[in-house]
Each structure stands twice: as C-alpha cells, then as structure tokens.
Amino acid sequence: MTDLDLPGGGHTTVVGVDGGSTGDPVVVLLPALGVAAGYYGPFVKALAAEGVATLVADFPGQGVSRPFASRRHDFGYAAVSDDVVAATVAVAKERYAGRPVALLGHSFGGQVAMVHLATHASAAGALVLVGSGSPYWRGYPRRIKLLAQTQSVAAIAWVRGHWPGHRLGFGGRQPRQLIREWARFARRGDLIVEKGSGAGEPDFSSVNIPVLAVALDNDDLAPQGSIDNLVAKLQAAQVEHRFATRPEGEDGPPFDHFVWARHPGGFAQDVASWLKRVLRTT
Template sequence: MTGRPEPPAADAPAERLTVPLPGGAELAVFHRPAPAGAPLVVLWPALGVRARFYRRFAGALAAHGPGVAVVDLRGQGDSRPVPDSSARYGYHELATVDYPAVFTALRSRSPGSPVFLLGHSLGGQIGLMYAAGNPAGLDGILLVAAGTPHYRSFPGATALIPLLGTGTMAAVARLRGYWPGDVLGFAGRQSRVLVGDWARAARSGRFRPAGADVDWERRIAALRLPVLAVSVGNDRLAPRSAVDALCALMPDAGLARWHHAEPLGHTAWANRPEPIAREIGRWIHSTLAGEPWHAPAGGGHAVP
C-alpha cells in the first residue's frame, strides 16, 4: 500500500510512561504514538488539572495525525510525590528540569519527528520559558487558554481575580508550607514556591521566578519559533487581553492568533475539543509545509 499513514484512532488507549527526575520524583506521561515521522505534540496542563482530564482532547488531536503526549505536572495527577512543606520547586525548576526530562524521553521514542509544545494556562507560561532556553529542540509552540497572570492585563474588575486570588494562595502556602488545594477545592496541592512564582507574576507581570539564574524575559523576547495562540470565549482566568499580553512578550516569534468565541471557559474546551483540535492540526500541517495558516471564519485573526 502507498499513501499517507493513517493516524491513530481517537479512542486508542494511551501508553503510560514514567519519567524520573533528580531526587526521586517521577512524572507520569500518557503517550499516544503516531506513525514514524509524524509530528509529536506534548501537552502541559494547567495548574491543578490532571493529565487524564485532556483524554478527549488528546484523542481528537491524534485523529488529525500527530502523536500526542500529555504530562502530569510535578505532584499532580499520577506524578509523584505529592507536594508537602519540603517541596521547593517553582517555575524555574519545571522549565529547566521537568520539561527537558520529558522531551528527552519522548524524542528517544519518536526519533526524527517534528516536536511541538502545547501549553494550557500555567503549562503554557512555563512552556515559553522552556522553549526560550531550548529553541532548537522545538518546531513550534501551541498555547491554548494561556495568558499572562498579570492583573493589569485583565479587563475591569476582573483584575481582582488574579491579584487577590494568587496573593491569597501565596499567603496560605507560606503559612501552611504548601498550597492545600486538594482540601480547599482549587488548583490541587502545590509547592509554595510554585504558587509564589505565580503570585509574583500576577502582581508584577514579570517572569522572575525564585532561584532563577537566567534572564527569562530576555530569552522569551528573543524567541523566533512559530506560535499559535488560542483564546477561548468566557475565559475569566485567561481572557483575550491576557493571552495577547503573553504573546506581546515574544515580539520576534512567528505568531498566529485565533479567538475561539464559543463560551467554553478556561477548561471546558477540552471536553468539546474538535474545533481547537482541528485548527491545531491545520496549523501544524501549514507550519511544516512552510505555508500560511488562515484563521477559520467567525472570529480571530492570523498575525504575519
């Protein structure tokens, strides 16, 4: 037989991988392989969102051709250990330890495949840091409902959501030793350093995480990779203005912007995945072919 290999079925089971980290921590990765040479998309979740939540989206995206891997962030979902007062990792450690370990493991399983990073919310913020430090290792960046948490990028009174919300979380985390989101019902249990980095970015708009020994903002500003940034209707945690503000941090990137106007909010888009999965598939194909991508009719725009 000849022709293009068939993509994996949308309901094909994902293979669970374990990626070890220094110090004994482990990251859980759920990988849907694709035919040899097909693109690989690695999805990094929002804070407190398990990798398994994206199962429907991963299946829809895989049906458009790429292999898809979804990662449980450190301490979330099936990753171990669950953070306690001894946890001392934040944005910097995830960008310089966790993300590289996962990409190294997956590249060894998909040699020769173009590799794309897909970040949702905080997963996209840290993803930009990783990409800025490893631009040669990626073929493009996908951001879905990922904006800066800076309160000034939020419209009107909604600016109080990131300002007061993250500030309160950081204060509780300092007193408790970690953020007890598993008890309080928001964002899962988290390292106090990670929550502190998030709150600092919300107050200042700067990516200056604790313990960083590099100028992340300068590196992000120098990114020249292709980027597709998607905002979603009725998203109070990453409104269009916050997504635009995050995109503005990388003026030299090959940016395409699309607003998916359906009012799905910050996470529900993953349960109604086809429109976004389809456009990501189209954008990846256009990017690899060196052809222009055009936003679908009914909203959004492409930026040259």
C-alpha cells in the same frame, strides 16, 4: 507509557496516543495547574485522529506524579521546565525520531512552555498556547480583585508550606516557591524564575518560532488582555491569534477554560492543521 524518575526522588509518567507518520507533527502537551494528564484524553485522541501524535506527563505532585508538594518538597517554574518538560521532550524525540515537535501549553502550561523554550531553544519548532495568559492583574477586567486574590494565594502558601488548592478549588496542591513566583508575576507582570542562587526573567525575546495563541470562549481565567500580556513577551516569534468557540450546530457543551479538552470537536482539527502547515514550512 514511560516512567520518569525526577531529581530528589520523585517520579511521573509520560502517556500519549500515536498518530500520523513520517513528517507529521508530535505534540508535547503541558497541563494547567492542578490538572492531571489524563484529563486531556479526548483532545489527545482527537489530535491522533488528525495525524498528530501527542505525549503528556503529570507535573510534579499532580495526577500520578509523586511526591506531593509540601514544605519539604518545594520547587518552582525552573524545576518543572528543566525536569519534566525536558524529559518529556526527550521521550518524544526518541520515540518519534525525525518528526517535528511542538509544545502545546494549557493555561499555566503555556507559561512553562515559554520558560522552557527561552532556555532550551531546540526543544520545539512551534508553540500552541490554549487559554494561556499572564496572571498580571492589569490584564483582567476586575483588576483589584484579581490582584488581591493572587496575593492571598501566595500568603496562604507561605503559611502552610504549600498551596492547598485541591481543598480550596483552584490550581490543585502546589509548592510554595512556584506560587511565590506566580504571585509575583501577577503583581509585577514579569516572570521571575528562581534557579539556584539566581533569579531573573528568561529571555523570551529569543523564542523565534511560530506561535498560535488561542483565546477561549467563556474564559474568565485567561481573557484577551491576559493573553496579550503573555504573548507580548515573544517579540521575535511569529504569532497568530485565534478565538475558539463551539460552532453552531456542533454537539457538546459551550467552550470555556477547561471544556475544550474533554469535548474538543473541530478544535483539534484546527490545531492539527495549523501545526502541519507551520512545521512543514519552517
């Protein structure tokens, strides 16, 4: 466990499980909105059993991280990428010096992973996107409903000074700026990141690494159209698509947007095998 001090007086903690040895991959796992790092414990342990060490930190205001998002404590995608992701990758590279590093992003975490890789080219040698797509409304079956929902979230966040997802059942407590960027992403399809006095979409076409894009069974939050819209931004990457479901005869509840992290079954073995293959050949 490693404590991290964040700009502005905040803090978070990096936790993980050792696995593998020299030459084996190390994963930095990036959570979904409102999901604490500890939620991924079963999946992290399953990866370790396959020889893959994994580190994960709570995003600002989630899990053990403090302070919570508020009108005074506001930030967006850039801060999550530059502060938390960069620091966690640094811990991984120091703790497991010489071993190849990959990012694994779940849902929103996949979007942040892409932002980070577009601005920190040497951060990782591979990327896994699990149930991670673009919130762009045209990628969903019920398009108008999705558009209305995402813009309503942004309106509530603007009025309250933060998004109270911990009370409303979606995304946890989130800062106003991040929700504004996310809602604009849902409305327009481009991920405009605000940083300092500037704003623009990172150069995702500069990401030139192997990518595994996993669509999950029973996942209404990231359907295939949503995943396709996100991955389409990675024009130079070597993208492999897979569909994950619970194999017949395997114990555990059916896969969906969240279940895989608590009941990974053979899914962790599939991810570990892919990582070992691409990181030993790149």
